[in-house]
């Protein structure tokens with residue numbers, strides 16, 4: 696890995712590599728809500744805390760650990776682990792082709808997710824992308840006070856993992872504007888916000904992750920299809936002169 700001067704293309708996984716029509720986001724949200732309710736909270740409290748923790752900590756789970764002392768592995772089993780992903784998403788030949796068309800003499804491809812390892816690997820396997828990535832950086836739920844996007848420490852861990860110091864060599868696409876904004880602020884070179892037209896993440900009807908404050912004025916590019924990466928990052932694809 697030392698002296699590898701290729702750029703690194705980082706893909707978020709959830710809600711970036713599969714479409715919102717898969718309803719996984721809603722199914723996850725429902726399970727997290729049920730988890731809060733099972734702690735003895737009312738539906739109203741559960742909704743409010745879910746949004747608060749997601750906004751404050753990047754992941755509802757981190758608030759649950761901090762304030763409710765829950766077991767993160769139990770949470771992962773009950774939430775992400777219980778999703779019938781095989782019935783909800785299927786591999787997309789166009790996406791596989793997009794990954795295949797990235798010129799590996801110029802670029803390495805990594806996944807960068809706030810999910811835990813089993814869920815991340817399962818999604819990548821179903822999408823048939825597991826053989827097309829060079830590495831996966833996931834949130835390690837087993838570590839107390841684990842770090843996640845959009846914290847700077849997580850992005851710094853990412854560049855450490857791939858052994859680069861020049862952050863301008865990082866390409867990054869994520870469906871969370873906050874995550875993209877954080878990478879951009881740290882000097883990651885080519886940051887893109889993936890946002891399907893009309894798709895916003897909602898928690899029980901409350902918008903928590905759409906076109907956010909400041910995005911209209913942001914220099915960060917916004918795409919509604921990953922195919923657009925061929926046009927905005929032509930230099931990393933095969934046949935680029």
Ligand SMILES: [Mg+2]
Pocket residue numbers: 707708709710711869870871
């Ligand atoms: Mg995502």
